[in-house]
Amino acid sequence: MKITVEEEKCCGAGQCVLIAPEVFDQREDDGIVVLLDAEPPAERHDAVRESADVCPAAAIHLDGDE
Amino acid sequence: MNAPGHVLVVGASAAGLSTAEALRRKGFGGRLTLIGAEPEPPYDRPPLSKQVLSGAWEPTRAQLRTKEVLDALDAEFLLGDPAAALDVERRSVSTASGTTVSADAVVVATGITARTLPGQSGLRGVHVVRTVADSLALRSALLKARRVVVVGDGVLGAETAATARLMGLEVCVVGPQPAPMTGQLGPFVAGHLAALHTGNGVGLRTGVLLDALLSQDGAVTGVRLSDGEEVAADVVVAAIGCSPCTDWLAGSGLDLDDGVVCDAHCRAAEGVWAVGDVARWHHQGLGRLLRLENRTNATEQALAVAGNILGEDRPYLPVPYFWSDQFDVRLQVFGVPSAENTVEVVEGDPAEGRFVVRYDGPRGPVGVLGWRMPKQARLHRAGLVDHYTQPLEPTAP
Ligand SMILES: Cc1cc2nc3c(=O)[nH]c(=O)nc-3n(C[C@H](O)[C@H](O)[C@H](O)COP(=O)(O)OP(=O)(O)OC[C@H]3O[C@@H](n4cnc5c(N)ncnc54)[C@H](O)[C@@H]3O)c2cc1C
Ligand code: SF4
Numbered sequence A: 001m002k003i004t005v006e007e008e009k010c011c012g013a014g015q016c017v018l019i020a021p022e023v024f025d026q027r028e029d030d031g032i033v034v035l036l037d038a039e040p041p042a043e044r045h046d047a048v049r050e051s052a053d054v055c056p057a058a059a060i061h062l063d064g065d066e
Numbered sequence B: 001m002n003a004p005g006h007v008l009v010v011g012a013s014a015a016g017l018s019t020a021e022a023l024r025r026k027g028f029g030g031r032l033t034l035i036g037a038e039p040e041p042p043y044d045r046p047p048l049s050k051q052v053l054s055g056a057w058e059p060t061r062a063q064l065r066t067k068e069v070l071d072a073l074d075a076e077f078l079l080g081d082p083a084a085a086l087d088v089e090r091r092s093v094s095t096a097s098g099t100t101v102s103a104d105a106v107v108v109a110t111g112i113t114a115r116t117l118p119g120q121s122g123l124r125g126v127h128v129v130r131t132v133a134d135s136l137a138l139r140s141a142l143l144k145a146r147r148v149v150v151v152g153d154g155v156l157g158a159e160t161a162a163t164a165r166l167m168g169l170e171v172c173v174v175g176p177q178p179a180p181m182t183g184q185l186g187p188f189v190a191g192h193l194a195a196l197h198t199g200n201g202v203g204l205r206t207g208v209l210l211d212a213l214l215s216q217d218g219a220v221t222g223v224r225l226s227d228g229e230e231v232a233a234d235v236v237v238a239a240i241g242c243s244p245c246t247d248w249l250a251g252s253g254l255d256l257d258d259g260v261v262c263d264a265h266c267r268a269a270e271g272v273w274a275v276g277d278v279a280r281w282h283h284q285g286l287g288r289l290l291r292l293e294n295r296t297n298a299t300e301q302a303l304a305v306a307g308n309i310l311g312e313d314r315p316y317l318p319v320p321y322f323w324s325d326q327f328d329v330r331l332q333v334f335g336v337p338s339a340e341n342t343v344e345v346v347e348g349d350p351a352e353g354r355f356v357v358r359y360d361g362p363r364g365p366v367g368v369l370g371w372r373m374p375k376q377a378r379l380h381r382a383g384l385v386d387h388y389t390q391p392l393e394p395t396a397p
Helices: A015-019 A042-054 B014-025 B067-072 B132-144 B155-166 B182-199 B295-309 B374-389
Strands: A002-005 A024-026 A033-035 A060-063 B006-010 B031-036 B076-079 B083-087 B092-095 B100-102 B105-108 B112-114 B147-151 B170-174 B203-205 B210-216 B219-225 B230-232 B235-238 B242-244 B260-262 B267-269 B272-274 B279-283 B288-290 B321-326 B329-335 B342-349 B354-361 B364-371
Touching (some): A002 A033, A015 A042, A015 B374, A024 B374, A042 B014, A042 B295, B006 B014, B006 B100, B014 B031, B014 B295, B105 B295, B132 B235, B147 B155, B155 B170, B155 B182, B155 B235, B182 B321, B182 B329, B182 B342, B182 B354, B182 B364, B219 B235, B260 B267, B260 B272, B272 B279, B295 B321, B329 B374, B342 B374, B354 B374
Parallel strands (some): B006 B031, B006 B105, B031 B076, B105 B272, B147 B235, B260 B279
Antiparallel strands (some): A002 A060, A024 A033, B083 B092, B092 B100, B112 B242, B210 B219, B219 B230, B267 B272, B279 B288, B329 B364, B354 B364
């Protein structure tokens, strides 16, 4: 699994951080998403998929589901 | 309950699409159908008053998913054909074109529709902002206009006014409240919003209602307000709220009262569910019916509904959240604050234009708002979780 984020779309909701704090963080000044781990280990894939689904700005994209 | 063989989702936007995606992600391998009134593939609405209206984005950028991702969902999309009736017992939906689709579970995700002003119909120059077509029509009108009046001082009115002002127009916002969003965010934050708007050159007419649209030769020329003032305008935007899209459910037997009334599991009837802006469900943490009109609820409630369709049997107890962009300010709002709450600044400094406030009700914190402080606001959200996720009264067995 490879994650990309579109900073321009991100609204700083932090929903992704609530679900997968090992993978996502937010910048201090404007709250925009920071990708901590673009290729997380398998045990985090479920949480990452949920983050991508729940992101209210549709800013998280996943490539290669395995 | 056995997993259904066929799930039919009515309404193919944020909530409907998220429900379909969540079903697949949770392992649903059956048949999936989405019926949608609009011809476009599912798109996102928040950019319609922001990046699409301003022209910063091509409208296609607001599409929720690429064609490849939609194809991979393995669902049948019937778009541009609104549902016209639901037979609850048979779980079958007939559409305007005469198609009938029957399923084991039906999800109502038809959202809400913008209310219009008295006298608006047939008048050129008066706009609403709910669909991508609305946003593009308003954009092309604004490009030719000099003065715009926004009727409505809620979040959509405030955002649309800010975008129009940034496009260089003379903008006036008209509404009954003492400041924009007072009812929703209370006088403290609303006061900051009023200062933000006037500081950017937006005219505010507070404490007044629209008396009449003024027109000449079928085109709007301005508005008359309840205090008698007349404000000239080339374009008028109606941002006076929305009504749930439940006309097609009239006579179905579902309980319709400001939305589709649901239990704590978002179930409206046996095998019938509701999700997103149209759903008014029993929020057990608050102990009352709640209907939310925000983007995060569309996806979070979709997760809950998808799970419950598959037998998870879990009540939906979210900490509500929305954001809004106005000028250079991004607001993050967690919980459901109200004008009656006491407000305390818990981080940052309003004088410096960055702060977080906490809203307290009789039982403790009920809301957190960040003003240009998204991450810090999200961290303070932790203090609200108990209030929203602990059922208020013991649930019936
Ligand atoms: C301009 C604008 C700006 C916004 N900005 C923000 C923001 O900044 N932050 C935020 O949190 N939220 C924002 N929102 C709210 C957010 O977009 C909504 O909460 C979200 O779109 C709700 O999704 P939904 O799928 O429930 O409803 P909708 O998006 O309304 O979708 C319902 C769909 O059902 C279709 N439909 C209706 N009737 C029928 C029928 N009979 N048969 C078939 N289909 C039907 C409709 O055509 C529509 O496509 C904004 C909304 C608008 C309009
Ligand atoms: S959930 Fe989406 S919008 Fe929110 S911070 Fe994460 S990437 Fe940004």
